[in-house]
Amino acid sequence: MGNVQSDDAGLWNRSRNGEGEAFRVLYSRHRDRIFRHAYRLCGDRHDAEDIMATAFLELWRRRAKVRIVEGSILPWLLVTTTNAARNRRRSALRYRRLLASLPRADETDRTAQDPTGAAQEVLDQNVARALDALSAEDVHLVSLVVFEEYTIAAAAAVLNLTPGAAKTRMHRARQRMKNALTGEQPASTSTTPVLEGELS
Template identity: 25%
Template sequence: MTLTNRALATESWNEAEAIDRAKQGDAEAFAFLYHRHKRRVYSLCLRMTGNTAEADDLAQEAFLQLFRKIATFRGESAFSTWLHRLSVNVVLMHLRRKGLPEVSLEETTEPTQEDGPKRDIGSPDLALIGSVDRVNLERAIHRLPPGYRTIFVLHDMEGYEHNEIAEMIRCSIGNSKSQLHKARMKLRDLLQLPHTQGAARS
């Protein structure tokens, strides 16, 4: 079958059919599933690591694990949910291997020297209205310490509940809540920094 013919054949597939075919080792089915979900998985990896090189490797690893395990997919949850959870686990495993604390108890919301002089958190003249555009927020999320970023992305962006996060991160629900609060406070700090906003404008 030529490439064009194969591409035409896969156009008519639905996901369930592709999954069944992938379970049989059909190369085109794997390609179909990869291209259907690659952006979602890659974006997740990028958000959680804040690093394109790591995101590349982790997306690769997530799809390899997916395809190795696809025969075990029984359809009890949506395929996309299954893949998403698998991808999150791949990233978390990576963070563990790197030795980075997923939940840093050392992190505080105090500005570092690099962040400039200490300010009173909550000062009403530093309201964020206007500074929380997409670019600024993305930059600030990337600048979060890894432990904070993980919790923030999982809860506030990916929609996981604290009990799910606690299970994935292997921490208590209270710790997940506490770290989420600290992550938001840190973001608030970062979004109020003049150089963060200046960088976004350039």
């Protein structure tokens, strides 16, 4: 459609004015990245689909509070997706612990049939576990910088941090993820205050 504005801000304004086609274009433009982001956070395709749906539902439900960043609605969706994933993980924690404690008779057969798929699933779950070791704000930061390739400065603006605070958080978050993946205990550090530079 040649007359459809290509920028998110224009599409979002039209969506808020009741144009369903503009919202459909935004959904089509960002759904794959939101799904991939949700999948990275949870390591399960079905959960990722539910989380993605929740993010777009929240986009419409909270439309009066949505922030466009650098002409794009994507950062808001990414942060909302992270929140939805964390909420889902908390609410399902007991259920997952129960499932994990149950024996899986077919696990060996499934691994033998599809060793690559099984290895990828383990990797996905390990990444999700490593992200779970971070605070909510650090998951937002890692998601924007590492997975979505925003600059530290752009991610800091989205999260209302100074670039210096974002850089410090990023360094510490990477170390926590590494420790979670390797099973190492974090090295003792000096008792400096927890991150300075956050904007009020």
